[in-house]
Amino acid sequence: MLRARGAVVLLSTYEMGRQPLSLASPLALLEDAGFSPTVIDLAVERLDPEAIAAARLAAIAVPMHTALRLGVQALERIRAISPGCRVLLYGLYATLNAEALFDRGADFIIGGECEEPLVRLATDLDRGGSGRGIDGVNVAPAAAGAGPPAAPWLRRIEFAVPRRASLPPLDRYALLLHDGATRLAGQTEASRGCLHFCRHCPIPPVYGGRFFVVPREVVLADIRNQVSAGATHLTFGDPDFLNGPGHSLAILRAARAEFPALTFDFTAKIEHLLKHRDLLPEMARLGCLFVVSAVESIDDRVLAILDKGHTRADVEEAIALTRSAGLTLRPSLVPFTPWTGLDDYLGLLAFIERHDLVDHLDPVQLVIRLLLPPGSLLLNHKEMRPHLGGLDSGRFTYDWRHPDPRMDLLHRELSVLVEKAALDGEDPRLTFDRIVARAAARPLGTRSPIVHDKGRPPRLTEPWFC
DSSP states (O other), X not given: OTTSTTSEXXXXXXXXXXXXXXXXXXXXXXXXXXXXXXXXXTTTSOOOHXXXXXXXXXXXXXXXXXXXXXXXXXXXXXXXHOTTSEEEEESHHHHHTHHHHHHTTOSEEEOBSOHHHHHHHHHHHHXXXXXXXXXXXXXXXXXXXXXXXXXXXXXXXXXXXXXXXXSOOGGGSOEEEETTEEEEEEEEOSEEEOSOOOTTOSHHHHHTTOEEEOOHHHHHHHHHHHHHTTXXXXXXXXXXXXXXXXXXXXXXXXXXXXXTTOEEEEEOOHHHHHHTGGGHHHHHHTTEEEEEEEEEOSOHHHHHHHTOSOOHHHHHHHHHHHHHHTOEEEEEEOOBOTTOOHHXXXXXXXXXXXXXXXXXSOGGGGGOBOOOOTTOTTTTOTTTGGGEEEEETTTTEEEEOOSSHHHHHHHHHHHHHHHHHHHHTOOHHHHHHHHHHHHHTOOOOOOOOOOOSTTSOOEESOOOOO
């Protein structure tokens, strides 16, 4: 029976170095329904063969592309250990890649607001059902290519306070690095989905412009629990924290009143930072240390193709506004696109130096290549079609080639450079200089010796933003 302890296993593979909310949230609803799941975070723990052998349902969270690729590896290992275990993949990247995941042996797929369909699935299997006919649960077709496309569950759910006691402790995850010292960091969310339709983003194909808020009391209880576990900094993992600024501010004000020393960071679009510029000084007073924003490019043509809703001039204005408010802006980038030439890439590097952003981003941001998952809004765009190849089902993305072969070569070489630098623990400033030297085909320059991190902008020790 699934309600026996350990008969349901929840697995996470990667959640940007954070303690996985994708486990803590469904765990709460499953426990409230009478289940006693085992939770395993493969980012910091080993897969336990005994736990898998005892499981009747293994649910793998795939909230992002890296998690998806690792999740498929976990699926294969689960199948080898326990062929009879039913396997579910759930999260943002599940329905986008449902056909490939079913081909790889997945039994069920859930996308969108996953928790309640997951509980219904577990309950049905516990009662001897097949999992078919359950709202929000996509079942593997009986024959290859049969059945309708997988659909996400996009109805408001009854949220429960995430359960974190059985997850690995916060000191096993990304830390805040600030003023030369490290502090424990947690993660929560005030909302899900997004109101916008940026064409390169995986959220619009799943949520279709829908946006759901997490009740204030649930978010505050989650914050309270993480502070009790030692967190002194929190990341708000919302796709855009300013989709609902009133809701977000109410949470921040209440959290500040209860925990005056707590700091936080959040993600918001450039256009929202400009629209809500009057809120930025209060955000800083409430404890915000930095803001992540999907700048992606400083080329207005590329920004228009991606439908980002901002321009290069807007980025420059947002940099000035956040600095004036006492906040650090940490940009995320997609510098390798079919429309970004070598001069454009060198211009981006010069822009970063000119605006004193070298310490505001991790070198990996300078080697991100445009990802085109199934369902991407870019696939049928007229600017994309000349460069588009076929679907690489192994990598869960459509291939594309740059019209200038030098750019694909540069991306490969810089990716190796950045990965080696990260493994070696190289100072990001030196890595940036190496990137500039390789891209510009000139000798490596020199900077003043780097002694410590004190005085650098605050950041998390995990470099991936998405």
